[in-house]
Amino acid sequence: GNSVTQMEGPVTLSEEAFLTINCTYTATGYPSLFWYVQYPGEGLQLLLKATKADDKGSNKGFEATYRKETTSFHLEKGSVQVSDSAVYFCALLTSSGGSYIPTFGRGTSLIVHP
């Protein structure tokens, strides 16, 4: 079956530090890959996505590259801000067998200190 594995959190950084949150996946077929973000007290919202191998998704300074050979979709940002403090979820979606069931990782909490 499909699954997503994310690095354990929390990740604690100082403002302007470099961020990497690791995500690897197992899937049948050819998944689309997503990063969702959940700010405190809010619902999940899409941060970025990539639909095929070697695609790079980017938004708000965050980037992730779809690596089929390593089945990974690591999230990076060059300089984090306090406002980036949130929980980040890696997810995949395939149309395998005609079912469209998005699968999420457990989430990685990011805490950015001033």
Place this chain on the structure above:
Amino acid sequence: DTGVSQDPRHKITKRGQNVTFRCDPISEHNRLYWYRQTLGQGPEFLTYFQNEAQLEKSRLLSDRFSAERPKGSFSTLEIQRTEQGDSAMYLCASSLTSGLEKLFFGSGTQLSVL
């Protein structure tokens, strides 16, 4: 576009009672998903609809859980004979059916079973 709405935001109930949650998706979205999220975990898929058809329900947690989407618009999730282990955030999400599209999430219904 008012986003995905869920009602109520919070529900406190006693063990053994039945509860029902409502989700109103974005109006042009044909797919509607229900997820459960517990503290420190990612969203766990429960079921989904394409229009009024429930295409996947094998992952509903037990036969106490049921969902409907009678006219292909809003949906309800019912839990009968609630147990303390049912305490969680119940999330609804919707998407278009044009392909492997991103999800739009509601803010969720927080259920507490006493």
